[in-house]
Amino acid sequence: MPPTADAPARGSNSFDPTPEEVARLREKARFVRLETLRLIEIAKVGHYSSVFSAAEIFAALYYDVMRLRAGDPGWPDRDRFLMGKGHAAVGLFPILADHGFIPKDVLDGYTRLGNPLGDHPDMRKVPGIDFSSGSIGHALSAGAGMAWGGRAKGQDFTVFVMLGDGEMQEGQVWEAALFSAHHKLSRLIAIVDRNGFQLDGMVDDVMGIEPLAGKWRAFGWEVHEVDGHDLSALTALLRRLKADTTRQGPACIVAKTLKGKGVTFMETEPGWHLGYLAPEDAARAAEEIRTREI
Amino acid sequence: MIANAPLSPDSWQYRALNAINPGLDFLSDALAALVAEGHPVIAGAADLQYSNGLNRFAQRHPDRYVQFGISEQNMVTVAAGLATVGHMPFVATFASFLGLLCCEQIRMDVAYCAQKVRLIGHHTGISLGFYGTSHHATEDIATMRAIADLTVISPADGPQLEAAIKASVTWPQPIYFRIGRGREPDVYARGTDFTIGRAIEHMAGEELTIIACGLPVHPALEAARKLNAAGRSVGVIDMPTVKPIDREAILRAAARSKVLMTAEEHNVMGGLGSAVAEVLADEGAGVRLVRHGIHDEYSLIAPPTHLYAHYRLDAAGIEAVALEAMARRR
Numbered sequence: 315m316p317p318t319a320d321a322p323a324r325g326s327n328s329f330d331p332t333p334e335e336v337a338r339l340r341e342k343a344r345f346v347r348l349e350t351l352r353l354i355e356i357a358k359v360g361h362y363s364s365v366f367s368a369a370e371i372f373a374a375l376y377y378d379v380m381r382l383r384a385g386d387p388g389w390p391d392r393d394r395f396l397m398g399k400g401h402a403a404v405g406l407f408p409i410l411a412d413h414g415f416i417p418k419d420v421l422d423g424y425t426r427l428g429n430p431l432g433d434h435p436d437m438r439k440v441p442g443i444d445f446s447s448g449s450i451g452h453a454l455s456a457g458a459g460m461a462w463g464g465r466a467k468g469q470d471f472t473v474f475v476m477l478g479d480g481e482m483q484e485g486q487v488w489e490a491a492l493f494s495a496h497h498k499l500s501r502l503i504a505i506v507d508r509n510g511f512q513l514d515g516m517v518d519d520v521m522g523i524e525p526l527a528g529k530w531r532a533f534g535w536e537v538h539e540v541d542g543h544d545l546s547a548l549t550a551l552l553r554r555l556k557a558d559t560t561r562q563g564p565a566c567i568v569a570k571t572l573k574g575k576g577v578t579f580m581e582t583e584p585g586w587h588l589g590y591l592a593p594e595d596a597a598r599a600a601e602e603i604r605t606r607e608i
Numbered sequence: 609m610i611a612n613a614p615l616s617p618d619s620w621q622y623r624a625l626n627a628i629n630p631g632l633d634f635l636s637d638a639l640a641a642l643v644a645e646g647h648p649v650i651a652g653a654a655d656l657q658y659s660n661g662l663n664r665f666a667q668r669h670p671d672r673y674v675q676f677g678i679s680e681q682n683m684v685t686v687a688a689g690l691a692t693v694g695h696m697p698f699v700a701t702f703a704s705f706l707g708l709l710c711c712e713q714i715r716m717d718v719a720y721c722a723q724k725v726r727l728i729g730h731h732t733g734i735s736l737g738f739y740g741t742s743h744h745a746t747e748d749i750a751t752m753r754a755i756a757d758l759t760v761i762s763p764a765d766g767p768q769l770e771a772a773i774k775a776s777v778t779w780p781q782p783i784y785f786r787i788g789r790g791r792e793p794d795v796y797a798r799g800t801d802f803t804i805g806r807a808i809e810h811m812a813g814e815e816l817t818i819i820a821c822g823l824p825v826h827p828a829l830e831a832a833r834k835l836n837a838a839g840r841s842v843g844v845i846d847m848p849t850v851k852p853i854d855r856e857a858i859l860r861a862a863a864r865s866k867v868l869m870t871a872e873e874h875n876v877m878g879g880l881g882s883a884v885a886e887v888l889a890d891e892g893a894g895v896r897l898v899r900h901g902i903h904d905e906y907s908l909i910a911p912p913t914h915l916y917a918h919y920r921l922d923a924a925g926i927e928a929v930a931l932e933a934m935a936r937r938r
């Protein structure tokens with residue numbers, strides 16, 4: 315467990331997860347990738363590589379950092395998670411089932427008629443989804459509202475908002491960034507999945523966003539950069555930011571990631587943002603995910 | 609010349625709008641009343657707190673007021689986030705911005721996410737006069753009405769707004785309130801009853817029934833009284849809830865009157881007139897409907913009262929349109 319606010323002051327290393335904790339989280343990230351392969355096989359199309367770049371972020375948040383209560387997705391004091399890049403929801407649904415927020419067999423009907431699970435997360439249909447998304451650029455505002463609202467009610471939950479790097483091109487993100495800093499929303503933590511690609515190509519070619527950390531800093535946020543696949547560093551950073559009760563405003567993590575991380579042929583071909591793997595190729599991908607150390 | 613000599617009492621500046629225009633008090637007072645009853649109200653504005661009068665609420669309840677600056681889309685989505693953790697957000701800005709600029713945030717984050725956000729689109733229609741098309745809202749009923757699970761209420765005056773806000777506490781859906789600039793002549797007295805989804809049938813007419821919402825309700829009543837005094841038979845229905853619309857009230861009027869007429873400060877396409885036409889067509893009510901409003905154009909610019917006269921949305925104009933409607937029957 316990460317140290318709590320009232321724990322005695324310790325060195326910065328005290329937030330580091332143990333090797334056993336890292337190994338467990340690595341298994342969870344593996345689970346996210348494998349389940350993503352399985353669910354997209356049902357839908358016959360999906361966002362593989364958008365999940366793969368974020369698999370460690372999902373694992374660190376949902377299996378270590380976030381305050382959750384299994385089987386109780388509506389618990390008012392839970393930490394919140396919002397996805398600006400809602401198209402990666404296929405990687406989140408298996409986690410929700412794992413936490414008992416939705417029955418596991420619901421996963422088997424992913425995207426089929428009458429099933430609540432689609433390409434994007436839907437809070438009206440899926441317990442455990444804290445806010446719907448699908449239209450890029452809204453999530454940080456919604457998370458800011460939760461953080462403002464929680465503080466006003468004297469609650470201490472943390473709101474985590476995962477954003478795509480292509481999403482940085484949406485104007486509303488920066489409205490929300492101004493708002494969150496101005497209102498000193500210290501319980502709000504944004505995580506930018508900086509995997510470098512969007513539908514039309516490399517983010518820096520389509521519409522450059524650098525210097526990204528500098529932009530967030532200039533908007534009044536505390537900014538940290540981390541390797542988004544290094545579960546030890548990522549988890550330690552998330553633990554530390556969550557435990558920090560002295561911060562006077564929101565924090566942003568720029569997580570440097572690789573689109574398609576974990577499957578070699580996806581890491582070198584950005585077109586896997588959306589696609590379908592025939593069963594023999596999915597088996598190849600699964601084999602690599604099961605055996606490769608990230 | 610004395611630089612700091614007192615100014616003439618005829619001079620005024622933006623922050624004194626409330627003093628000049630007490631009609632702006634209704635919104636803040638209604639919200640403060642909800643707070644007094646224990647409701648978890650949070651009010652928000654996007655750099656227009658003196659235009660919508662929320663500065664009055666902000667002074668009274670600074671801990672329940674959020675300043676958003678000029679970022680309307682962020683305001684709408686933040687309000688949805690506030691609602692998810694149990695607050696009752698009321699966010700206000702010009703209707704042109706809420707009903708058009710923030711359309712997608714309202715659809716995705718408020719209505720689709722089923723968050724009980726109350727959106728206050730003020731200075732609607734052509735009430736911003738010579739501020740021009742960017743500030744006119746003659747499409748907001750159309751856009752908001754087409755969004756599923758969103759209620760649309762267009763009060764005729766301050767007392768009705770206050771009553772509608774009071775009635776909205778238990779309403780399960782998010783609501784778009786379409787209001788004027790706080791200078792509408794009162795149709796109702798403070799404390800008037802309001803039931804969401806129910807029309808107010810002011811008078812019955814054999815020849816014509818005028819169905820109006822918002823600012824045109826008052827001139828429609830004035831026109832009908834004048835016509836009736838001259839021996840005509842003209843009814844008036846106030847239809848503040850444009851969605852869900854009071855179908856029975858429309859059908860009663862269709863059964864009673866030879867001609868129906870709608871009056872709204874909105875494009876005749878997609879607004880109240882269209883909503884009434886849909887009911888008449890659905891039910892096969894064979895009565896002529898004359899839709900009166902802005903006829904699919906961008907309004908001219910002029911002081912608001914001049915525009916209302918030009919577009920025949922004042923009492924004399926509505927009377928003239930009513931006479932034409934009655935003359936055209938069959």
